[in-house]
Amino acid sequence: xxxxxxxxxxxxxxxxxxxxxxxxxxxxxxxxxxxxxxxxxxxxxxxxxxxxxxxxxxxxxxxxxxxxxxxxxxxxxxxxxxxxxxxxxxxxxxxxxxxxxxxxxxxxxxxxxxxxxxxxxxxxxxxxxxxxxxxxxxxxxxxxxxxxxxxxxxxxxxxxxxxxxxxxxxxxxxxxxxxxxxxxxxxxxxxxxxxxxxxxxxxxxxxxxxxxxxxxxxxxxxxxxxxxxxxxxxxxxxxxxxxxxxxxxxxxxxxxxxxxxxxxxxxxxxxxxxxxxxxxxxxxxxxxxxxxxxxxxxxxxxxxxxxxxxxxxxxxxxxxxxxxxxxxxxxxxxxxxxxxxxxxxxxxxxxxxxxxxxxxxxxxxxxxxxxxxxxxxxxxxxxxxxxxxxxxxxxxxxxxxxxxxxxxxxxxxxxxxxxxxxxxxxxxxxxxxxxxxxxxxxxxxxxxxxxxxxxxxxxxxxxxxxxxxxxxxxxxxxx
Numbered sequence: 001x002x003x004x005x006x007x008x009x010x011x012x013x014x015x016x017x018x019x020x021x022x023x024x025x026x027x028x029x030x031x032x033x034x035x036x037x038x039x040x041x042x043x044x045x046x047x048x049x050x051x052x053x054x055x056x057x058x059x060x061x062x063x064x065x066x067x068x069x070x071x072x073x074x075x076x077x078x079x080x081x082x083x084x085x086x087x088x089x090x091x092x093x094x095x096x097x098x099x100x101x102x103x104x105x106x107x108x109x110x111x112x113x114x115x116x117x118x119x120x121x122x123x124x125x126x127x128x129x130x131x132x133x134x135x136x137x138x139x140x141x142x143x144x145x146x147x148x149x150x151x152x153x154x155x156x157x158x159x160x161x162x163x164x165x166x167x168x169x170x171x172x173x174x175x176x177x178x179x180x181x182x183x184x185x186x187x188x189x190x191x192x193x194x195x196x197x198x199x200x201x202x203x204x205x206x207x208x209x210x211x212x213x214x215x216x217x218x219x220x221x222x223x224x225x226x227x228x229x230x231x232x233x234x235x236x237x238x239x240x241x242x243x244x245x246x247x248x249x250x251x252x253x254x255x256x257x258x259x260x261x262x263x264x265x266x267x268x269x270x271x272x273x274x275x276x277x278x279x280x281x282x283x284x285x286x287x288x289x290x291x292x293x294x295x296x297x298x299x300x301x302x303x304x305x306x307x308x309x310x311x312x313x314x315x316x317x318x319x320x321x322x323x324x325x326x327x328x329x330x331x332x333x334x335x336x337x338x339x340x341x342x343x344x345x346x347x348x349x350x351x352x353x354x355x356x357x358x359x360x361x362x363x364x365x366x367x368x369x370x371x372x373x374x375x376x377x378x379x380x381x382x383x384x385x386x387x388x389x390x391x392x393x394x395x396x397x398x399x400x401x402x403x404x405x406x407x408x409x410x411x412x413x414x415x416x417x418x419x420x421x422x423x424x425x426x427x428x429x430x431x432x433x434x435x436x437x438x439x440x441x442x443x444x445x446x447x448x449x450x451x452x453x454x455x456x457x458x459x460x461x462x463x464x465x466x467x468x469x470x471x472x473x474x475x476x477x478x479x
Contacts, residue, residue: 063117071113076105081258083108090115153331157292160271160285165329167268168312205242205249206234212262217269219244228286231272233260239274239284253284255291261303267311275305281316283328297324297333304347313370315356317344323358325370337368339375346389350434351418359386365422367437379437382424388453392419392431421462423453429464445472 077083080101084094086108095104153161212233219229225244228251232240239253239260258277265272271292272284281302283293297316304317313334317323323337323344337344342361349356354370365379365386419440420432427450429443445453446466453464462474 067113067117070116071109074109074112074116076109076112078105080104087111154292156285156288156290157283160283160292161329161331163270164266164268164311168310168329204247205240205252206232206236206238208235210234211259212274214263214265214272216265217267223269231263231265233263233274233276235259237276239263239272241286241289251289253289253291255282255294256280258301261301262305264305264307264314266307267309273305273307273314275302275316277301281305281314293331295326295331297326298322300343303343303345306347306349308349309351309353315347315349317347317358319343321360321362323347323356323368325356335368335370335373337366337375339366339378340364342385345385345387348390350391351393357389357391357420359389359422361385363424365389365420377437379420379422379432381422381430381432382426382428384425384449386422386424387449387451388421388423390421390453390455391434392421392455393459421453421455423450423464425449427466429453429462443474446470 077086083101083105087094087104090108090111092107092111096107099107210232214231216223216227216229216231223229227243228241229244230242232242234240237254237256237258237260239256240249241251241253243250253272253274256274256276256278260274260276262275263272264274270286272286273281274284275281279298279301280294280296282291282295284290285292295316298318298320299322300318300320302316302318304323305314307314312327312329313325314328315323315325315337317337321338321340321342321344324333325335325337326332327334337356337358340358340360340362344358344360346359347356355376356368356370357365358368359365359381363380363382363384363386365381367376367379368374369376418434420434420437421429422432423429423445427444427446427448429445429450431440431443432438433440443462445464446468448467451465451467453462455462460475463471464474465471
């Protein structure tokens with residue numbers, strides 16, 4: 001190292017390996033090997049069990065994957081009542097503690113997918129799965145075989161159609177003269193006193209919620225108080241008929257298979273129409289308390305029903321977002337009211353007899369014309385579901401206008417005809433002109449949803465009821 005050269009000794013591993021005899025290295029390699037004959041029986045069983053557990057776990061994962069795939073393709077009903085019915089057919093509880101409708105539907109989907117997966121695996125169809133399959137097949141066949149059919153009506157229905165024609169034709173002939181006479185009486189102004197707001201009578205007859213109520217057109221005018229003055233429909237599938245002197249029903253109309261959502265008296269007072277969640281509306285004879293007509297035509301529940309002012313036509317509104325106009329004299333469907341994208345919750349006829357307004361969960365109100373057979377206008381009425389639509393007579397509308405500011409009075413003076421009232425789940429009631437559909441006034445009615453609103457026939461008051469468990473009464477001076 002004195003001359004500055006580096007000495008390199010190399011790797012020591014080769015030197016160490018070279019120093020060990022080859023026989024010793026071979027003996028060490030042999031010690032690492034395990035003879036299969038030396039394995040005990042317990043080790044064999046443990047290895048087999050581990051392998052079986054792995055296979056079973058893999059099989060369970062595959063089955064669950066297949067079940068989820070089946071569940072995604074299953075047609076599960078969206079109506080909560082139908083979901084409960086399916087669960088009952090399966091022998092499962094229809095409601096668990098704290099379970100919401102969407103959770104209940106998911107539970108039904110899970111059960112149906114398990115049945116279907118089991119059927120595919122075993123090839124044996126259970127009663128429940130086969131019933132679901134048959135029902136789905138039937139629905140597909142029904143969709144393919146859409147055809148017009150006729151049902152022979154009863155003698156009573158024939159007489160009712162004839163009486164309705166006799167009642168409506170003279171009123172239709174004098175209709176234009178009546179409209180002209182009405183339009184000439186709109187310049188007077190009135191003052192009103194607030195009526196006594198107290199409960200005059202409590203009537204009890206339904207076993208569930210009351211969802212529809214209607215007064216006889218001659219009630220409190222010239223109708224006997226002991227006769228049928230009021231009709232109500234309830235979630236117990238019944239219609240109750242009431243007098244003004246009894247707190248219990250004087251009659252019931254049975255036939256609907258689901259909730260009766262609305263009822264309406266024919267202008268003659270002899271007949272009653274009812275709309276129901278069973279997908280139909282029905283016509284009843286008040287005197288004989290019998291069902292005259294069961295009319296289908298909606299794809300989903302029927303929510304609204306309203307007679308035309310002369311009694312010849314009736315309009316129905318459904319949760320299928322479609323309205324229909326029916327001729328009571330012939331039974332034919334005169335017009336289909338299309339255009340809404342959500343459920344229709346209210347429908348009303350214009351006093352002119354050929355225009356209809358509908359209120360929907362799509363936050364709009366739409367106007368239809370029977371003469372042109374088309375939609376005339378869409379009113380972007382509210383920020384939430386439109387719960388009520390109603391036409392207001394022209395003299396009432398102008399009287400209300402006398403209490404508004406100058407701008408609104410000029411707005412209404414350019415229009416003729418009637419006004420429109422709408423209420424909504426956004427907590428407001430609004431008044432609109434009819435010809436150009438301009439907003440006249442907005443009433444902040446309730447803190448919560450406005451479930452319904454109505455104006456008295458003489459135009460003195462507007463009443464509203466809300467989800468805040470209150471009802472409110474408005475006079476013209478307030479409007």
